[in-house]
Amino acid sequence: MPRASFESSPLPAALARSYAEHGAASRSVLLAVSGGADSTALLVGTARVREALAMRVEVATVDHGLRAEAAEEVTSVVGLATRLGLTCHVRRLELVPGAGLEARAREARYATLEVLRQERGLDFIATGHTLDDQAETLLMRLARGTALKGARAIHARASTLLRPLLACSREDVLAFLATEGVEFVSDPMNADPSFFRTRVRQDVLPALHRAAGFSTVEHLATFARLASEDEALLANMADAAWERLVVPGGGLDAVGLRALEPPLSRRVLARLLGTAGARVDHATLARAREVVARGGVMPLSDGLQLKATGGRVRCVGPGREAPPAPLLLPGPGALGDFGAWRFQVAEGMPPPGVLALVLEVDTAWPLTVRSRQQGDRVRTRAGHRKVQDALVDARVPSEARDAQPVVVDAHGEPLWLPGILPRSVEPHAPSHEVASRHSLWALPLATSERKTPPL
Numbered sequence: 001m002p003r004a005s006f007e008s009s010p011l012p013a014a015l016a017r018s019y020a021e022h023g024a025a026s027r028s029v030l031l032a033v034s035g036g037a038d039s040t041a042l043l044v045g046t047a048r049v050r051e052a053l054a055m056r057v058e059v060a061t062v063d064h065g066l067r068a069e070a071a072e073e074v075t076s077v078v079g080l081a082t083r084l085g086l087t088c089h090v091r092r093l094e095l096v097p098g099a100g101l102e103a104r105a106r107e108a109r110y111a112t113l114e115v116l117r118q119e120r121g122l123d124f125i126a127t128g129h130t131l132d133d134q135a136e137t138l139l140m141r142l143a144r145g146t147a148l149k150g151a152r153a154i155h156a157r158a159s160t161l162l163r164p165l166l167a168c169s170r171e172d173v174l175a176f177l178a179t180e181g182v183e184f185v186s187d188p189m190n191a192d193p194s195f196f197r198t199r200v201r202q203d204v205l206p207a208l209h210r211a212a213g214f215s216t217v218e219h220l221a222t223f224a225r226l227a228s229e230d231e232a233l234l235a236n237m238a239d240a241a242w243e244r245l246v247v248p249g250g251g252l253d254a255v256g257l258r259a260l261e262p263p264l265s266r267r268v269l270a271r272l273l274g275t276a277g278a279r280v281d282h283a284t285l286a287r288a289r290e291v292v293a294r295g296g297v298m299p300l301s302d303g304l305q306l307k308a309t310g311g312r313v314r315c316v317g318p319g320r321e322a323p324p325a326p327l328l329l330p331g332p333g334a335l336g337d338f339g340a341w342r343f344q345v346a347e348g349m350p351p352p353g354v355l356a357l358v359l360e361v362d363t364a365w366p367l368t369v370r371s372r373q374q375g376d377r378v379r380t381r382a383g384h385r386k387v388q389d390a391l392v393d394a395r396v397p398s399e400a401r402d403a404q405p406v407v408v409d410a411h412g413e414p415l416w417l418p419g420i421l422p423r424s425v426e427p428h429a430p431s432h433e434v435a436s437r438h439s440l441w442a443l444p445l446a447t448s449e450r451k452t453p454p455l
Contacts, residue, residue, distance in 0.1 A: 009172075009175065009176045009179050009180075010168070010172060011041060011045050011165075011168050011172050011173065011175075011176040012045045012048045012049050012176075014164075014165070014167050014168050014172075015042075015045045015046060015048075015049055015164050015165065015168075016049040016052065016053060017167075018156070018162075018164035018165075018166070018167060019046075019049070019053055019055065019162070019164055020053065022124075022156065022157045022162055022164070024053070024055060024123070024124055024126075024162060024164075025053045025054065025055065026053070026054045026055070027055060027056070027123040027124065028055065028056035028057070028058075028121070028122040028123045028124070029046070029055060029056070029057055029058075029122060029123065029124045029125070029126050029162065030058050030059070030060050030113065030116060030117045030120065030122045030124065030125045030126070031043055031046055031057060031058070031059045031060065031086075031126050032060055032061075032062075032109070032113055032125060032126065032127045032128070033059050033060070033061050033077050033081070033088075033128070034061065034062070034073070034077070034128075034185075034187065035061065035073040035074075035076050035077045035184060035185040036128075036184055036185060036186070036187055036190070037170070037173050037174060037177060037184045037186075038128035038129070038130055038133075038165065038170070038173055039127070039128035040077075040080070040128075040177060040182060040184040041128065041165065041168075041173040041176050041177055042126060042127070042128035042164070042165055043059060043077075043080060043081065043084070043086075044080075044084070044176075044177070044180055044182055045165075045176065046126070046164075047084040047085070047086060056122070057086055058086060058087045058088070058089065058120060058122060059077070059081040059086050059087065059088040059089065060088070060089045060090075060091065060113055060116055061073075061074050061077040061078065061088065061089075061090055061091075062090075062091045062092070062093060062109050062112055062113070063090070063091070063092045063093065064093045064095050064105050064108070064109070065092060065093050065094045065095055066095055066097065066101075066105075066189075067188070067189075073185045073187075074090055076185065078090065080182070089116055089120075091112045091113075091116065093105075093108050093109070093112065095108060102195055102197070110125075110161075113125050114160075117160065123160065124160050124161070124162045125160060125161050125162065126161075126162045126163070126164055127161070127162075127163055128163075128165050128173075129154050129163040129165060129166055130165050130166065130168050130169060130170050130172075130173060131166065131167065131168060131169040131170070131217050131218060131221045132169055132170040132201075132205075132217055133154060133166075134153050134154050134166060134217075134220070134221040134224050135205065135216070135217045135220035135221050135224075136197055136200050136201055136205065137153040137154050137197075137224075138151060138153040138220050138221075138223065138224045139200050139204055139205070139208075139220070140196055140197060140200055141153065143200075145282065147266075147282070148227050148230060148231045148234070148263075149231050149235075151223070151224060151227040151231075152224060152227050152228035152231055153224040153227075153228075154166065154224070155228065166221075169217055169218070205217070234263055234264065234267065235267065237264055238264050238267035238268050238271070241256075241260055241264050241268050242268050242271060244256065245257055245268065247312050247395070249312075249395075249396060249397065249400060250312075250314050250397070250400070251272075251312040251313055251314030251397065252268065252272060252312060252313045252314070253311070253312060253313075254292065254295070254308055254311050254312055254313050255311065257269075257292055257313055258292060258293060262289070265289060265292070266285050266289065269285055269288050269289065269292070269313075270285060272313065272314070272315060273285075273288065273300065273306070273315060275315075276300075276304055276315030276317075277302060277304070278300040278301050278302065278304045278306075278315060279300070279301040279302075284300070284301075288306055291306055291308050292308045292313055294308075295308050295309060296308060296309070297309070300315065302318075303317070303318030304316065304317060304318065305318075307397070307398075307399075309397075309398065310392065310395055310396075310397055310398060311395045312395055312397060314397060316397075316399050323339075323370075323371035323402035323403060324338050324339035324371065324403060325338075326338075326368050326369065326370040326371075327343060327368065327369040327370075328366055328367075328368055329343060329345055329365075329366055329367040329368070329369065329440070330365060330366045331345065331365050331366065332345050332346075332347070332438050333345060333346075334366075334367075337445075338369040338370075338405050339403045339405070340403065340444060340445050341369070341405050341418065341442055341443065341444055341445065342442070342443045342445055343369055343405075343440060343441065343442055343443075344440075344441045345359070345367070345438055345439075345440055345441075346438065346439060346441050347437050347438055347439075348437075348439075350439065350441045353443070354441050354442065354443045355418050355419060355441070355442040355443070356439040356440065356441050356442070357407065357415065357416045357418075357439060357440045357442075358439050359438045359439055359440060363409060364409040364410040364411050364413075365409075365410055366410055367407060367408070367409060367410075367415070367440065368407075368408050368409075369405045369406070369407055369408075370405075370406055370408065371402045371403070371404070371405075371406065372387050372388065372391070372401060372402065372404065372406050373406075376388070376406060376414050377414065378390065378406075378414040378415070378416070378417055378421065379413075379414075379415070380421060387406060387414060387417065388401075390417055390420050390421060391404060391417075391420065394420045396420070404417065404419075404420065405417070405418055405442070407440065416440070418442035418444075419442075419444060
């Protein structure tokens with residue numbers, strides 16, 4: 001077999017650059033080789049550059065169990081790897097022909113390769129995707145309707161997966177194999193017009209080349225690469241916007257969300273919907289942005305709703321949860337939970353992060369922590385105020401208002417709305433100003449904290 005130098009073919013040099021750029025130098029890689037032109041070029045090219053890069057290289061070939069001739073192809077790959085001095089692993093699958101075969105085969109193949117990579121203690125899996133694959137994938141996604149995220153098409157690196165031939169065209173691959181005098185197999189499934197990719201490869205791309213008067217593969221692949229860079233920037237900006245807009249109690253600040261540019265608002269809304277488990281697609285996002293702009297409620301998948309009311313935007317599940325059971329606090333030392341809150345009647349200053357209400361000497365015991373009731377009014381420094389108005393002004397979502405604790409005395413008079421009206425112990429108040437040694441402490445608990453010891 002002739003040995004090509006880096007200078008006689010651009011492919012080995014491109015491979016070496018790609019491996020180095022993605023941190024594979026002095027590391028280990030598992031080559032996924034089917035025996036087709038692209039993966040065979042990956043195998044031979046990597047064998048040429050592995051010593052210069054101090055790479056440990058092993059090979060894997062997968063028989064999907066779909067064609068009788070696949071056994072011969074596996075034997076061919078094993079023989080080529082052996083001649084190149086590389087260990088080759090054979091894995092056989094038992095796939096059933098039918099709907100979604102292409103996707104099922106890809107998923108099973110990658111899962112098998114990942115298990116093998118871990119078993120062998122290797123750093124990366126490398127596949128033989130090329131510029132042409134990139135162009136085909138981009139056109140397929142555009143035809144199906146994709147945003148910038150999908151236009152990134154095939155990534156040169158994704159976690160432990162490398163595609164070091166992504167800068168080389170299929171023409172480069174064939175020229176390299178011809179120079180090396182290496183044969184390869186042609187998978188008949190790659191010529192099956194029942195697959196969308198095959199129709200794009202055989203019909204769409206050639207037609208596009210003829211219409212343009214030149215090969216468009218490199219230009220399409222360049223667009224996919226630039227789209228990937230732009231998407232990464234926008235994703236980082238959307239993450240920052242999300243952190244800025246999240247409001248206590250759940251949801252996003254509606255005014256801030258409306259102020260975002262469309263590329264950012266779509267990404268932030270998509271995250272909100274996805275976190276809630278709702279279906280996210282272009283039509284849903286378009287309608288969601290309209291609801292955010294004007295306010296209101298929008299039905300989502302699986303019984304969810306998008307609500308843009310009360311100054312916040314949030315996803316709400318089906319139905320309405322029953323309010324927590326009332327909590328009775330008979331006197332000093334009493335403690336217990338009300339929904340996502342923990343209460344305790346205690347002496348002294350509260351720990352950091354704990355809210356507190358100073359209890360007067362003539363407090364009418366027992367105290368009760370309950371949900372709001374119609375007509376509730378709470379005393380403030382400026383007089384009495386409706387509890388409902390206080391909750392609205394505090395931007396508590398309508399679906400969460402029944403879970404907001406209202407502390408009342410034995411006469412049913414509301415004394416305190418923890419976290420809403422800031423009646424708390426003054427840390428530096430002189431002791432003679434404190435009418436009682438006792439305070440009511442309140443701590444809002446996260447779900448993961450509900451099993452912690454009492455205050």
